[in-house]
Amino acid sequence: MSRRVNLLKSMRRTPRGTNCSARRHVLQISLFCAALLFPPIDAAVAGNAAAGKTKAVKCQACHGLDGISKLPEAPHIAGQPEPYIIKSLRAYRQGTRKDEMMSLVAKQLNNEDIEDIAAYYSAIEFSVKVPQ
């Protein structure tokens, strides 16, 4: 994630010589290019995990505030890769992925909510122990 942000920053610094270079609106256009290159992530807007923890009240009944599933039909999401959470929530919101519960919840979320929630759940550390 941070590597991608750095990459975008370096792109922003050296816009010349790319198809995206233009005198005006360099920043906006390079961001547009970035969006084309990395469509699932708004890399310029990193989610805020602390805000995400507050917003996760909407998720806790099923996924827990600790990201450990509280319902048989809900998955664990503690430590889930951030881009995957964002991708899934957007897909539920767009309707390309459907679920009786998630489709309703995702509709209530804006882009910032999705990023904050993804930042929070992906930041939870966990350990596993496999059966012998």
Add this chain to the structure above:
Amino acid sequence: MKTLACGAMSALAIAFASSAFAQAPSAGNLEKLSAFKTTGTPLEIPEIPQTGSKAEAIKKTLSRVKMPNGFKISLYAIVPDARHMAVGPTTGVVFVGTRKSKVWAVTDRDKDRVADEVKEFAPSLAMKIPNGVCFSRDGFLYVAEQNRVLVFPAAEFFYESPDVAAFEVVKQGELIPVGEESYNHTARVCRIGADGKLYITLGQPLNVFAPEKMDLYKKTGIGGIVRMTNEGKEREVFAWGVRNSVGMDFNPRDRTLWFTDNQVDGMGDDIPPGEINRADKPGLDFGFPYYGGGKTRTNEYKTAQAPANVVFPQVETVAHAADLGMTFYNGRMFPQRYRGGIFSAQHGSWNRTTPVGARVMFTSLKEDGTADKSEVFAEGWMTENGEYLGRPVDVAQLPDGSILVSDDFAGAIYRISYEGR
């Protein structure tokens, strides 16, 4: 601290997973048990630890719970995924359903009103969403799974061994059409009526079902309550027009069947209301899918002609609070005003902007047998920030007149007693 608790929980979960892995029940075991034959399942059934950091954390949560003066709440047992409860009529052993694959047997051997042993019930049988558990007065335990119903005669005595006499009341795949099996709204609740028949709630699997489903659901009783003899015969739809009932009980005074109903999601934070209903005879229509809760019409059926004879709820509860298990209180321990009334659990909302619920409600009845008033009886499982510390599922009464409350979020059963006199 948070990470530690989280790690401990996962380790615990994995410990259960591995024990299940070690003794995966064979598919042929039900036939063996029906013929009173042993299955070869190891005799020692592992116990769920009842002490340690998890127990201490739960006790801390319980110190926040507020109730009317004179009542006391304590940890009765740690029971993973605890859902609906059935109390053995002679021994008081509590059988606890889950939405996963196990039923638990919870025993208070020394009768100090704290459980001593929590073990899996009938571990030689594979079960799927065995949420509904209920006893007949003569001690037959019924287990209503997602799509099968089993009966265990003398369950209170056989349960100490992994091999328990077991018979099919409704064969696998015959409670609902297999094509209608869903992970959603398929946690059953059961009761035995004064007529000796077995009553089972059948939640419909969607938020609001499409008109194409209407005929099938009406015929099979999906989105309703069905009843049948204790051998699974003479099945009929007892009540219909119910979205997803996950709690019911007979009023012993007039034998009417009362049930909670979970109402439509996605219409807004404050509509439609949840419901507590009363069926005083068979064949009543409770309004779904035309009504999404109370008198709120669903968007999907807004222009459709609703049936004229719809029965509206006795109690409208706060929207999305998820009223689940309920029981009539017939004990002598609590003050007079609670006798003959209903204790019910609100699981708590999952999609409301500000969460609501996670508490135990009490509803008193009028002299004519209809509902009088509902009030909050026990609350404190939600923090000021809206974080759940527990989610009550069901309420059951112990022989001494105290009540038990199950919680599938904390994985525990609590006991509420009255010490005010």
